[in-house]
Amino acid sequence: MNPLDWIDQELAELESQGLRRRMRSIVGPQRALLRVDGIEAINFSSNSYLGLSDHPELAEAARAVLTEEGAGAGASRLIAGNQLAHRQLETAIARFKGTAAALFFNSGYQANVGTLQALLGPEDAVFSDTLNHASIIDGCRLARAQVHVYRHADAAHLADLLSQAPPARRRLIVTESLFSMDGDRAPLAELARLASHHNAMFMVDEAHATGVLGPDGRGLAADAGIVPDIQMGTLGKAMGASGAYIAGSSSLIEYLFNRARSFVFTTAPPAAMAATAHRALDLATGPLGRERRAQLMLHVKHFHEGLRNLGVPTPTHPSHIIPLLVGETRRAMLLSERLLRAGIFAHGIRPPTVPDGTSRIRFSLMATHTTSQLERALSALADLKVLFRPMPAVPNMTP
Ligand SMILES: *Cc1c(COP(=O)(O)O)cnc(C)c1O
Numbered sequence: 001m002n003p004l005d006w007i008d009q010e011l012a013e014l015e016s017q018g019l020r021r022r023m024r025s026i027v028g029p030q031r032a033l034l035r036v037d038g039i040e041a042i043n044f045s046s047n048s049y050l051g052l053s054d055h056p057e058l059a060e061a062a063r064a065v066l067t068e069e070g071a072g073a074g075a076s077r078l079i080a081g082n083q084l085a086h087r088q089l090e091t092a093i094a095r096f097k098g099t100a101a102a103l104f105f106n107s108g109y110q111a112n113v114g115t116l117q118a119l120l121g122p123e124d125a126v127f128s129d130t131l132n133h134a135s136i137i138d139g140c141r142l143a144r145a146q147v148h149v150y151r152h153a154d155a156a157h158l159a160d161l162l163s164q165a166p167p168a169r170r171r172l173i174v175t176e177s178l179f180s181m182d183g184d185r186a187p188l189a190e191l192a193r194l195a196s197h198h199n200a201m202f203m204v205d206e207a208h209a210t211g212v213l214g215p216d217g218r219g220l221a222a223d224a225g226i227v228p229d230i231q232m233g234t235l236g237k238a239m240g241a242s243g244a245y246i247a248g249s250s251s252l253i254e255y256l257f258n259r260a261r262s263f264v265f266t267t268a269p270p271a272a273m274a275a276t277a278h279r280a281l282d283l284a285t286g287p288l289g290r291e292r293r294a295q296l297m298l299h300v301k302h303f304h305e306g307l308r309n310l311g312v313p314t315p316t317h318p319s320h321i322i323p324l325l326v327g328e329t330r331r332a333m334l335l336s337e338r339l340l341r342a343g344i345f346a347h348g349i350r351p352p353t354v355p356d357g358t359s360r361i362r363f364s365l366m367a368t369h370t371t372s373q374l375e376r377a378l379s380a381l382a383d384l385k386v387l388f389r390p391m392p393a394v395p396n397m398t399p
C-alpha cells in the first residue's frame with residue numbers, strides 16, 4: 001500500500017461530485033481574446049478589468065527595474081533591506097488611498113491572512129460577512145478569534161450580533177466592498193457607523209473595486225466618503241500586476257511589518273513587480289484609467305441590458321462582476337463547457353468558492369472587450385438558455 005493512495009480516492013470523490021478542478025492552458029497574456037485549450041475564445045474569466053496586464057508600459061517598468069535592482073528580493077525586507085521600488089510603490093499607494101502609510105504584500109491572500117492574524121487573538125471577536133473571501137475566513141481562523149458571521153450585506157443583522165456578542169478585548173468588522181462572486185456591494189457607510197458606535201476596528205477588502213470603482217478607482221470606501229481603519233486592495237486584478245496592499249495609519253503599518261507573519265516570514269515580492277504595480281497605479285489614475293473605466297461602465301450597462309432581455313433579473317447597482325446562477329454544480333460546469341465550445345471563456349464557479357446549491361457562471365468584463373464580443377456572449381447564452389435559471393445569485397441583491 002502506498003501511503004498516498006487516499007489522495008487518488010479523494011480525487012475520485014471530487015470527480016463524482018463534479019468538483020474536481022483542472023487548469024486550462026492558455027498561451028500569451030490575459031487579453032479579451034485568448035486561445036483556451038486550443039480554442040479561440042473571448043475571455044470573461046480574467047480580473048484584469050482595465051485590460052492593463054499586457055500594457056507595454058508595465059513590461060517596460062519591470063525591465064528597467066530588473067536591470068537596476070535585480071530579480072529576487074533576497075529575503076524579507078526586514079532582513080535583506082528595503083529596495084527603492086518597494087518604498088516608492090508604498091508611497092504611491094498611500095497617496096492614492098489618502099492614508100499616512102501602506103504596506104506591499106506578495107498577494108491579497110497573504111495581506112488578509114497576515115493582517116487578521118496580527119490584529120486579533122483568541123480574546124478578540126471578529127464580525128464577518130457570510131460571503132467574505134477565503135483569505136478573510138482563513139485569517140480569522142489563524143487568529144483563533146471568536147468569529148461572528150452576519151448575513152450577507154445585512155447591517156441590521158450585524159447590529160444584533162454586535163449587541164449580543166459576549167465582551168471581547170478587541171472587536172473588528174471585516175467585509176469586502178464589491179463582492180468577488182456576486183458583484184454586489186457592502187453597505188459600507190452603515191457598517192462604518194456600527195463600527196464606530198461599537199468601538200470596533202473596521203477592515204475593508206477592496207480587491208475587486210480597486211482601480212475600477214470610486215473616484216480615480218480608489219474604491220467604494222472613498223466613494224462612500226468613509227475611511228476604514230484597515231484598507232486592503234489588490235494589485236493583481238484591475239491593476240494587471242501582482243501583489244496587494246494594506247493602507248492605513250503609520251502605526252498600523254509599522255505594527256503589521258512587525259507582526260503579520262505572512263509579511264515577516266516570506267521573501268519580498270521582486271522589485272520588478274513593485275515597479276510594475278507602481279506603473280499600473282500611475283496608468284489607472286491617469287487619463288488612460290479614466291478612459292478605460294468609462295468604457296468598462298458602458299460595457300456593464302450593455303451586458304446587463306442584454307441579460308434583462310434574456311429574462312435574467314439584474315441588480316440595481318450592476319458591476320463588472322456578473323454572476324449567472326445555475327444552482328447545480330454539474331450543470332454550471334456543463335454550461336461553462338458549452339460556452340467555451342461557442343467561443344466564450346466564462347468559468348463555472350462552484351463550492352467551496354460559493355455556497356452549496358449556488359454554482360454559477362461568473363462573467364468578468366474588461367474595458368478592452370469590444371461591444372461585438374459582448375454581443376457574442378449574449379447570443380451564446382440565448383442559445384443555452386435551458387441551462388440556467390433566470391434569477392439573481394444572491395437573494396438580497398439590491399445595494
Ligand atoms: C482575489 C481576492 C483576494 C486575494 O488576492 P490575491 O492577490 O489574488 O491573492 C482577496 N480578497 C478578495 C475579495 C479577492 O477576490
